[in-house]
Amino acid sequence: MTGGRAGSPSRSFQWDGASAEINSVYVHPDHRGRGLGTAITRAAIVAGGAAEDLWIVADDEDRAKDLYARLGFRTVWTTIEFLRLR
Numbered sequence: 001m002t003g004g005r006a007g008s009p010s011r012s013f014q015w016d017g018a019s020a021e022i023n024s025v026y027v028h029p030d031h032r033g034r035g036l037g038t039a040i041t042r043a044a045i046v047a048g049g050a051a052e053d054l055w056i057v058a059d060d061e062d063r064a065k066d067l068y069a070r071l072g073f074r075t076v077w078t079t080i081e082f083l084r085l086r
Helices: 036-047 065-070
Strands: 007-009 013-015 019-022 025-027 053-056
């Protein structure tokens, strides 16, 4: 655990009134499978409840995509970047 926390929003929650974005949710591997990610994400959804658009950023290979789908999120677009050394 980092700083005595089992999980937290990694990059916080952003809200400008019309839209809100959950950048990422992190649960320490030792504490996964206990519903912490679900609880953190649901709390962020409640916090952004007044927003017209609520977004969550998910890595395409992220294991949390199943969680986000269960909570009602759906893929709107996918972006892939290829990086090359030199």
